[in-house]
Amino acid sequence: MRIKEGDKRNDILLASTRIFAKVGYHKSKVASIAEEANVATGSVYVYFKNKEDILLQIFEELWKKLYNEFKSISLDTSIDSPQKIEQMTELFFEHFTADIDLAKVFVNEQTQLLNDQMIQFSRYYYKFLDLGRDIVEEGKLSGSIYSNIDVDIFRHFILGAIRNLLNQWAVEPDKFPLDKIKTNFKSLIKHGILNSK
Amino acid sequence: MRIKEGDKRNDILLASTRIFAKVGYHKSKVASIAEEANVATGSVYVYFKNKEDILLQIFEELWKKLYNEFKSISLDTSIDSPQKIEQMTELFFEHFTADIDLAKVFVNEQTQLLNDQMIQFSRYYYKFLDLGRDIVEEGKLSGSIYSNIDVDIFRHFILGAIRNLLNQWAVEPDKFPLDKIKTNFKSLIKHGILNSK
DNA sequence: ATGAATAATGAATCACTATTCAAAATTAAA
Protein backbone atom coordinates (compact mmCIF):
# COMPACT_ATOMS: atom_id res chain seq x y z
CA MET A 1 0.00 0.00 0.00
CA ARG A 2 1.05 3.47 -0.72
CA ILE A 3 -0.31 6.44 1.19
CA LYS A 4 -0.88 9.94 -0.20
CA GLU A 5 1.97 12.43 0.19
CA GLY A 6 0.25 15.46 1.69
CA ASP A 7 -2.81 17.11 0.22
CA LYS A 8 -2.08 17.36 -3.49
CA ARG A 9 -5.68 18.13 -4.33
CA ASN A 10 -5.56 21.22 -2.18
CA ASP A 11 -2.11 22.18 -3.44
CA ILE A 12 -3.48 22.14 -6.97
CA LEU A 13 -6.53 24.15 -5.96
CA LEU A 14 -4.38 26.84 -4.35
CA ALA A 15 -1.84 26.88 -7.16
CA SER A 16 -4.49 27.15 -9.84
CA THR A 17 -6.18 30.03 -8.04
CA ARG A 18 -2.89 31.92 -8.18
CA ILE A 19 -2.31 31.08 -11.83
CA PHE A 20 -5.89 31.80 -12.90
CA ALA A 21 -5.73 35.12 -11.06
CA LYS A 22 -2.49 36.10 -12.73
CA VAL A 23 -3.08 35.17 -16.37
CA GLY A 24 -6.76 34.26 -16.53
CA TYR A 25 -8.32 30.82 -16.88
CA HIS A 26 -8.08 30.48 -20.65
CA LYS A 27 -4.45 31.47 -20.89
CA SER A 28 -3.45 29.23 -17.99
CA LYS A 29 -1.66 26.00 -18.83
CA VAL A 30 -2.20 22.81 -16.89
CA ALA A 31 1.56 22.29 -16.92
CA SER A 32 2.06 25.67 -15.22
CA ILE A 33 -0.50 24.86 -12.56
CA ALA A 34 1.20 21.53 -11.89
CA GLU A 35 4.57 23.24 -11.62
CA GLU A 36 3.19 25.90 -9.27
CA ALA A 37 1.72 23.12 -7.13
CA ASN A 38 4.96 21.09 -7.15
CA VAL A 39 3.17 18.18 -8.71
CA ALA A 40 3.49 16.28 -11.98
CA THR A 41 1.20 17.24 -14.83
CA GLY A 42 -0.46 13.86 -14.71
CA SER A 43 -1.30 14.23 -11.04
CA VAL A 44 -3.69 17.04 -11.87
CA TYR A 45 -5.82 14.49 -13.69
CA VAL A 46 -5.82 12.17 -10.71
CA TYR A 47 -7.63 14.77 -8.65
CA PHE A 48 -9.62 16.60 -11.32
CA LYS A 49 -11.52 15.49 -14.37
CA ASN A 50 -10.03 18.24 -16.50
CA LYS A 51 -8.91 21.85 -16.46
CA GLU A 52 -12.43 23.20 -16.27
CA ASP A 53 -13.16 20.96 -13.32
CA ILE A 54 -10.41 22.68 -11.35
CA LEU A 55 -12.11 26.04 -11.85
CA LEU A 56 -15.49 24.61 -10.91
CA GLN A 57 -14.06 23.13 -7.72
CA ILE A 58 -12.56 26.49 -6.75
CA PHE A 59 -16.05 27.98 -6.95
CA GLU A 60 -17.60 24.99 -5.20
CA GLU A 61 -15.37 25.56 -2.18
CA LEU A 62 -15.83 29.32 -2.29
CA TRP A 63 -19.61 29.22 -2.30
CA LYS A 64 -19.80 26.38 0.16
CA LYS A 65 -17.92 28.47 2.69
CA LEU A 66 -19.79 31.68 1.93
CA TYR A 67 -23.16 29.97 2.02
CA ASN A 68 -22.51 28.50 5.43
CA GLU A 69 -21.32 31.80 6.82
CA PHE A 70 -24.31 33.61 5.37
CA LYS A 71 -26.68 31.01 6.69
CA SER A 72 -25.86 31.73 10.30
CA ILE A 73 -26.46 35.44 9.72
CA SER A 74 -29.73 34.66 7.98
CA LEU A 75 -30.94 32.58 10.92
CA ASP A 76 -30.05 35.21 13.53
CA THR A 77 -33.33 36.50 14.95
CA SER A 78 -31.75 39.26 17.01
CA ILE A 79 -31.04 41.54 14.02
CA ASP A 80 -33.35 42.95 11.38
CA SER A 81 -33.21 42.63 7.62
CA PRO A 82 -31.18 45.75 6.79
CA GLN A 83 -28.62 44.76 9.40
CA LYS A 84 -28.40 41.29 7.91
CA ILE A 85 -27.78 42.75 4.48
CA GLU A 86 -25.09 44.93 5.94
CA GLN A 87 -23.44 42.00 7.71
CA MET A 88 -23.58 39.87 4.61
CA THR A 89 -21.86 42.45 2.45
CA GLU A 90 -19.31 42.96 5.20
CA LEU A 91 -18.62 39.23 5.27
CA PHE A 92 -18.45 39.10 1.49
CA PHE A 93 -15.77 41.76 1.32
CA GLU A 94 -13.87 40.24 4.23
CA HIS A 95 -13.78 36.85 2.62
CA PHE A 96 -12.01 38.26 -0.41
CA THR A 97 -9.75 40.61 1.50
CA ALA A 98 -8.11 37.50 2.80
CA ASP A 99 -7.51 36.17 -0.70
CA ILE A 100 -7.04 38.69 -3.47
CA ASP A 101 -6.34 35.95 -6.02
CA LEU A 102 -9.66 34.34 -5.27
CA ALA A 103 -11.28 37.74 -5.71
CA LYS A 104 -9.74 38.07 -9.16
CA VAL A 105 -10.90 34.62 -10.18
CA PHE A 106 -14.39 35.34 -8.91
CA VAL A 107 -14.59 38.63 -10.78
CA ASN A 108 -13.14 37.40 -14.04
CA GLU A 109 -14.41 33.87 -14.45
CA GLN A 110 -17.73 33.39 -12.70
CA THR A 111 -20.03 35.11 -15.18
CA GLN A 112 -18.85 33.02 -18.10
CA LEU A 113 -19.29 29.79 -16.16
CA LEU A 114 -22.78 30.79 -15.07
CA ASN A 115 -23.79 31.56 -18.63
CA ASP A 116 -22.45 28.30 -20.04
CA GLN A 117 -25.41 25.97 -20.42
CA MET A 118 -23.18 22.89 -20.48
CA ILE A 119 -21.92 23.51 -16.99
CA GLN A 120 -23.35 22.61 -13.61
CA PHE A 121 -22.21 25.49 -11.45
CA SER A 122 -22.00 25.15 -7.66
CA ARG A 123 -25.38 24.61 -6.07
CA TYR A 124 -24.22 26.56 -3.05
CA TYR A 125 -24.27 29.68 -5.18
CA TYR A 126 -27.96 29.26 -5.84
CA LYS A 127 -28.62 28.46 -2.20
CA PHE A 128 -26.79 31.66 -1.32
CA LEU A 129 -29.02 33.59 -3.73
CA ASP A 130 -32.05 32.06 -2.03
CA LEU A 131 -30.84 33.28 1.35
CA GLY A 132 -30.53 36.76 -0.10
CA ARG A 133 -34.06 36.66 -1.43
CA ASP A 134 -35.47 35.61 1.93
CA ILE A 135 -33.72 38.39 3.78
CA VAL A 136 -34.88 41.10 1.41
CA GLU A 137 -38.41 39.74 1.47
CA GLU A 138 -38.33 39.80 5.26
CA GLY A 139 -37.32 43.45 5.12
CA LYS A 140 -40.14 44.32 2.76
CA LEU A 141 -42.70 42.59 4.96
CA SER A 142 -41.51 44.28 8.12
CA GLY A 143 -41.58 47.65 6.39
CA SER A 144 -37.91 48.48 6.82
CA ILE A 145 -37.27 48.16 3.08
CA TYR A 146 -39.26 49.98 0.39
CA SER A 147 -42.07 47.73 -0.68
CA ASN A 148 -41.81 48.74 -4.33
CA ILE A 149 -38.40 47.14 -4.68
CA ASP A 150 -38.30 43.92 -6.67
CA VAL A 151 -36.42 41.31 -4.71
CA ASP A 152 -34.81 39.58 -7.67
CA ILE A 153 -33.72 42.81 -9.25
CA PHE A 154 -32.25 44.05 -6.01
CA ARG A 155 -30.28 40.87 -5.46
CA HIS A 156 -28.58 41.19 -8.82
CA PHE A 157 -28.18 44.93 -8.39
CA ILE A 158 -26.24 44.51 -5.18
CA LEU A 159 -24.23 41.51 -6.37
CA GLY A 160 -23.17 43.27 -9.55
CA ALA A 161 -22.13 46.36 -7.66
CA ILE A 162 -20.08 44.35 -5.17
CA ARG A 163 -18.43 42.37 -7.93
CA ASN A 164 -17.31 45.44 -9.79
CA LEU A 165 -16.01 47.15 -6.67
CA LEU A 166 -14.08 44.03 -5.73
CA ASN A 167 -12.58 44.12 -9.17
CA GLN A 168 -11.39 47.68 -8.75
CA TRP A 169 -9.97 46.87 -5.35
CA ALA A 170 -8.17 43.77 -6.66
CA VAL A 171 -6.60 45.75 -9.50
CA GLU A 172 -5.76 48.93 -7.57
CA PRO A 173 -5.90 48.23 -3.84
CA ASP A 174 -4.31 51.59 -3.05
CA LYS A 175 -6.73 53.64 -5.09
CA PHE A 176 -9.70 51.65 -3.78
CA PRO A 177 -9.08 50.73 -0.13
CA LEU A 178 -11.64 48.23 1.06
CA ASP A 179 -12.79 50.15 4.11
CA LYS A 180 -13.58 53.16 1.95
CA ILE A 181 -15.42 50.93 -0.50
CA LYS A 182 -17.41 49.34 2.31
CA THR A 183 -18.46 52.66 3.84
CA ASN A 184 -19.56 54.09 0.51
CA PHE A 185 -21.24 50.88 -0.49
CA LYS A 186 -23.35 50.63 2.65
CA SER A 187 -24.40 54.25 2.36
CA LEU A 188 -25.34 53.89 -1.30
CA ILE A 189 -27.41 50.80 -0.65
CA LYS A 190 -29.21 52.32 2.30
CA HIS A 191 -29.82 55.88 1.14
CA GLY A 192 -28.89 56.20 -2.51
CA ILE A 193 -27.31 59.36 -3.80
CA LEU A 194 -30.01 62.02 -3.54
CA ASN A 195 -29.46 64.58 -0.85
CA SER A 196 -32.99 65.57 0.07
CA LYS A 197 -31.55 68.18 2.45
CA MET B 1 -8.91 47.22 -60.06
CA ARG B 2 -11.36 45.32 -58.00
CA ILE B 3 -13.83 46.97 -55.67
CA LYS B 4 -15.09 45.54 -52.38
CA GLU B 5 -18.23 43.41 -52.52
CA GLY B 6 -20.42 45.02 -49.87
CA ASP B 7 -19.19 45.64 -46.35
CA LYS B 8 -17.47 42.43 -45.34
CA ARG B 9 -15.81 44.05 -42.36
CA ASN B 10 -19.18 44.92 -40.92
CA ASP B 11 -20.63 41.53 -41.84
CA ILE B 12 -17.87 39.89 -39.84
CA LEU B 13 -18.41 42.24 -36.92
CA LEU B 14 -22.11 41.47 -36.81
CA ALA B 15 -21.62 37.75 -37.29
CA SER B 16 -18.98 37.52 -34.60
CA THR B 17 -21.20 39.37 -32.15
CA ARG B 18 -23.85 36.72 -32.69
CA ILE B 19 -21.38 33.87 -32.37
CA PHE B 20 -19.58 35.33 -29.35
CA ALA B 21 -22.96 35.90 -27.68
CA LYS B 22 -24.07 32.36 -28.32
CA VAL B 23 -21.02 30.29 -27.37
CA GLY B 24 -18.64 32.80 -25.79
CA TYR B 25 -15.46 34.26 -27.21
CA HIS B 26 -13.10 31.46 -26.29
CA LYS B 27 -15.27 28.68 -27.64
CA SER B 28 -15.97 30.55 -30.87
CA LYS B 29 -14.14 29.38 -33.98
CA VAL B 30 -12.95 31.78 -36.64
CA ALA B 31 -14.30 29.36 -39.24
CA SER B 32 -17.78 29.59 -37.68
CA ILE B 33 -17.66 33.36 -37.69
CA ALA B 34 -16.64 33.35 -41.34
CA GLU B 35 -19.47 30.98 -42.19
CA GLU B 36 -22.01 33.07 -40.26
CA ALA B 37 -20.77 36.14 -42.14
CA ASN B 38 -20.92 34.36 -45.52
CA VAL B 39 -17.26 34.98 -46.02
CA ALA B 40 -14.20 32.78 -46.43
CA THR B 41 -12.06 32.06 -43.40
CA GLY B 42 -9.16 33.93 -44.90
CA SER B 43 -11.22 37.05 -45.44
CA VAL B 44 -11.48 37.50 -41.69
CA TYR B 45 -7.74 38.11 -41.66
CA VAL B 46 -8.02 40.70 -44.39
CA TYR B 47 -10.10 42.89 -42.13
CA PHE B 48 -8.81 41.94 -38.69
CA LYS B 49 -5.39 41.21 -37.29
CA ASN B 50 -6.61 38.14 -35.46
CA LYS B 51 -9.53 36.73 -33.51
CA GLU B 52 -8.92 38.94 -30.51
CA ASP B 53 -8.88 41.99 -32.73
CA ILE B 54 -12.45 41.25 -33.80
CA LEU B 55 -13.59 41.35 -30.19
CA LEU B 56 -11.68 44.56 -29.53
CA GLN B 57 -13.25 46.21 -32.56
CA ILE B 58 -16.73 45.25 -31.36
CA PHE B 59 -16.01 47.13 -28.14
CA GLU B 60 -14.39 50.01 -29.98
CA GLU B 61 -17.58 50.59 -31.97
CA LEU B 62 -19.78 50.08 -28.93
CA TRP B 63 -18.01 52.59 -26.73
CA LYS B 64 -17.49 55.07 -29.54
CA LYS B 65 -21.24 55.23 -30.04
CA LEU B 66 -22.06 55.29 -26.33
CA TYR B 67 -19.46 57.91 -25.58
CA ASN B 68 -20.83 60.25 -28.23
CA GLU B 69 -24.38 59.81 -27.04
CA PHE B 70 -23.36 60.39 -23.45
CA LYS B 71 -21.36 63.41 -24.37
CA SER B 72 -24.37 65.35 -25.61
CA ILE B 73 -26.20 64.59 -22.36
CA SER B 74 -23.17 65.64 -20.37
CA LEU B 75 -23.00 68.98 -22.17
CA ASP B 76 -26.70 69.77 -21.72
CA THR B 77 -26.91 72.69 -19.30
CA SER B 78 -30.69 72.59 -19.00
CA ILE B 79 -30.73 69.52 -16.72
CA ASP B 80 -29.04 68.86 -13.39
CA SER B 81 -26.64 66.12 -12.41
CA PRO B 82 -29.14 63.54 -11.07
CA GLN B 83 -31.19 63.93 -14.23
CA LYS B 84 -28.11 63.40 -16.34
CA ILE B 85 -27.30 60.22 -14.46
CA GLU B 86 -30.85 59.07 -15.01
CA GLN B 87 -30.71 59.82 -18.72
CA MET B 88 -27.38 58.11 -19.10
CA THR B 89 -28.58 54.90 -17.49
CA GLU B 90 -31.69 55.09 -19.60
CA LEU B 91 -29.58 55.40 -22.74
CA PHE B 92 -27.33 52.61 -21.61
CA PHE B 93 -30.20 50.18 -21.22
CA GLU B 94 -31.79 51.32 -24.47
CA HIS B 95 -28.62 50.77 -26.42
CA PHE B 96 -28.55 47.14 -25.41
CA THR B 97 -32.28 46.55 -25.71
CA ALA B 98 -31.73 47.01 -29.40
CA ASP B 99 -29.02 44.36 -29.49
CA ILE B 100 -29.25 41.55 -26.98
CA ASP B 101 -26.24 39.79 -28.49
CA LEU B 102 -24.12 42.84 -27.93
CA ALA B 103 -25.37 42.93 -24.35
CA LYS B 104 -24.22 39.35 -23.83
CA VAL B 105 -20.80 40.05 -25.28
CA PHE B 106 -20.45 43.15 -23.11
CA VAL B 107 -21.43 41.28 -19.98
CA ASN B 108 -19.33 38.21 -20.60
CA GLU B 109 -16.17 39.45 -22.24
CA GLN B 110 -15.40 43.02 -21.21
CA THR B 111 -14.00 42.40 -17.73
CA GLN B 112 -11.41 39.93 -18.95
CA LEU B 113 -10.24 42.27 -21.69
CA LEU B 114 -9.96 45.17 -19.26
CA ASN B 115 -7.90 43.11 -16.86
CA ASP B 116 -5.51 41.85 -19.51
CA GLN B 117 -2.41 43.99 -19.31
CA MET B 118 -1.32 43.10 -22.83
CA ILE B 119 -4.40 44.64 -24.36
CA GLN B 120 -5.17 48.20 -25.34
CA PHE B 121 -8.89 48.44 -24.68
CA SER B 122 -11.02 51.10 -26.38
CA ARG B 123 -10.06 54.60 -25.31
CA TYR B 124 -13.69 55.62 -25.65
CA TYR B 125 -14.47 53.52 -22.62
CA TYR B 126 -12.13 55.56 -20.49
CA LYS B 127 -13.47 58.79 -21.95
CA PHE B 128 -16.93 57.57 -21.04
CA LEU B 129 -15.78 56.94 -17.47
CA ASP B 130 -14.41 60.47 -17.36
CA LEU B 131 -17.78 61.87 -18.38
CA GLY B 132 -19.37 59.93 -15.56
CA ARG B 133 -16.90 61.32 -13.05
CA ASP B 134 -17.59 64.91 -14.15
CA ILE B 135 -21.32 64.53 -13.84
CA VAL B 136 -21.17 63.05 -10.35
CA GLU B 137 -18.69 65.69 -9.25
CA GLU B 138 -21.03 68.36 -10.57
CA GLY B 139 -23.84 66.89 -8.49
CA LYS B 140 -21.73 66.86 -5.35
CA LEU B 141 -20.74 70.50 -5.84
CA SER B 142 -24.30 71.65 -6.44
CA GLY B 143 -25.46 69.80 -3.37
CA SER B 144 -27.92 67.51 -5.11
CA ILE B 145 -25.77 64.45 -4.42
CA TYR B 146 -24.47 63.44 -0.98
CA SER B 147 -21.05 64.98 -0.54
CA ASN B 148 -19.68 61.99 1.33
CA ILE B 149 -19.95 59.78 -1.76
CA ASP B 150 -16.67 58.91 -3.45
CA VAL B 151 -16.97 59.58 -7.16
CA ASP B 152 -14.77 56.72 -8.32
CA ILE B 153 -16.46 54.22 -6.08
CA PHE B 154 -19.90 55.34 -7.19
CA ARG B 155 -18.99 55.06 -10.87
CA HIS B 156 -17.97 51.45 -10.47
CA PHE B 157 -20.88 50.74 -8.16
CA ILE B 158 -23.40 51.87 -10.74
CA LEU B 159 -21.61 50.27 -13.70
CA GLY B 160 -21.35 46.92 -11.94
CA ALA B 161 -25.01 46.99 -11.00
CA ILE B 162 -26.08 47.82 -14.54
CA ARG B 163 -23.88 45.15 -15.99
CA ASN B 164 -25.30 42.43 -13.79
CA LEU B 165 -28.88 43.49 -14.42
CA LEU B 166 -28.25 43.52 -18.15
CA ASN B 167 -26.93 40.01 -17.76
CA GLN B 168 -30.10 38.82 -16.06
CA TRP B 169 -32.22 40.50 -18.68
CA ALA B 170 -30.20 38.98 -21.53
CA VAL B 171 -30.52 35.49 -20.06
CA GLU B 172 -34.16 35.69 -18.92
CA PRO B 173 -35.86 38.63 -20.66
CA ASP B 174 -39.29 37.49 -19.47
CA LYS B 175 -38.34 37.22 -15.82
CA PHE B 176 -36.45 40.51 -15.94
CA PRO B 177 -38.28 42.91 -18.26
CA LEU B 178 -36.17 45.96 -18.95
CA ASP B 179 -38.74 48.54 -17.94
CA LYS B 180 -39.11 46.91 -14.55
CA ILE B 181 -35.33 46.80 -14.21
CA LYS B 182 -35.06 50.46 -15.15
CA THR B 183 -37.70 51.61 -12.66
CA ASN B 184 -36.16 49.65 -9.80
CA PHE B 185 -32.67 50.68 -10.76
CA LYS B 186 -33.43 54.39 -10.79
CA SER B 187 -35.18 54.17 -7.45
CA LEU B 188 -32.34 52.22 -5.86
CA ILE B 189 -29.74 54.67 -7.09
CA LYS B 190 -31.68 57.69 -5.95
CA HIS B 191 -33.08 56.55 -2.62
CA GLY B 192 -31.54 53.24 -1.68
CA ILE B 193 -33.58 50.62 0.12
CA LEU B 194 -34.28 52.09 3.57
CA ASN B 195 -37.82 53.14 4.14
CA SER B 196 -37.44 55.95 6.64
CA LYS B 197 -41.21 56.24 6.80
C1' DA C 1 -10.69 43.44 -74.87
C1' DT C 2 -6.70 43.60 -71.91
C1' DG C 3 -4.14 43.89 -67.86
C1' DA C 4 -3.16 46.07 -63.53
C1' DA C 5 -4.63 46.34 -59.10
C1' DT C 6 -7.02 44.85 -55.41
C1' DA C 7 -10.23 41.55 -53.02
C1' DA C 8 -11.46 37.14 -51.71
C1' DT C 9 -10.67 32.36 -51.04
C1' DG C 10 -10.01 27.94 -48.34
C1' DA C 11 -6.96 24.09 -48.09
C1' DA C 12 -2.70 23.26 -45.82
C1' DT C 13 0.19 24.33 -42.14
C1' DC C 14 1.78 24.55 -37.72
C1' DA C 15 1.99 25.67 -33.08
C1' DC C 16 0.06 24.79 -29.02
C1' DT C 17 -1.49 22.25 -24.98
C1' DA C 18 -4.99 19.29 -22.77
C1' DT C 19 -5.11 14.70 -21.80
C1' DT C 20 -3.53 9.85 -21.56
C1' DC C 21 -1.22 5.90 -19.86
C1' DA C 22 2.53 2.73 -19.20
C1' DA C 23 6.06 2.75 -16.10
C1' DA C 24 8.17 3.96 -11.66
C1' DA C 25 7.89 5.00 -6.86
C1' DT C 26 6.23 4.57 -2.35
C1' DT C 27 4.07 2.52 1.44
C1' DA C 28 2.22 -1.16 4.47
C1' DA C 29 1.00 -5.62 5.34
C1' DA C 30 2.32 -10.48 5.04
Add this chain to the structure above:
DNA sequence: TTTAATTTTGAATAGTGATTCATTATTCAT
Protein backbone atom coordinates in the same frame (compact mmCIF):
# COMPACT_ATOMS: atom_id res chain seq x y z
C1' DT D 1 12.08 -9.21 2.23
C1' DT D 2 8.58 -9.73 -0.81
C1' DT D 3 4.29 -8.66 -2.53
C1' DA D 4 0.36 -6.07 -3.53
C1' DA D 5 -2.10 -2.05 -3.59
C1' DT D 6 -2.07 2.62 -4.43
C1' DT D 7 -0.05 6.98 -5.80
C1' DT D 8 2.74 9.67 -8.73
C1' DT D 9 5.03 10.66 -12.76
C1' DG D 10 6.08 13.01 -17.31
C1' DA D 11 7.01 11.87 -21.97
C1' DA D 12 4.20 10.81 -25.87
C1' DT D 13 -0.08 11.50 -28.10
C1' DA D 14 -3.62 13.45 -30.40
C1' DG D 15 -6.84 16.84 -31.41
C1' DT D 16 -7.79 21.35 -32.20
C1' DG D 17 -8.30 25.44 -34.46
C1' DA D 18 -5.84 29.95 -35.45
C1' DT D 19 -3.30 31.70 -39.05
C1' DT D 20 -0.96 31.77 -43.58
C1' DC D 21 -0.43 32.31 -48.40
C1' DA D 22 -0.46 30.80 -53.11
C1' DT D 23 -4.14 30.89 -56.08
C1' DT D 24 -8.29 32.59 -58.15
C1' DA D 25 -11.81 36.07 -58.96
C1' DT D 26 -13.46 40.53 -59.85
C1' DT D 27 -13.45 45.21 -61.16
C1' DC D 28 -12.04 49.39 -63.61
C1' DA D 29 -9.17 52.24 -66.45
C1' DT D 30 -7.19 52.29 -70.75
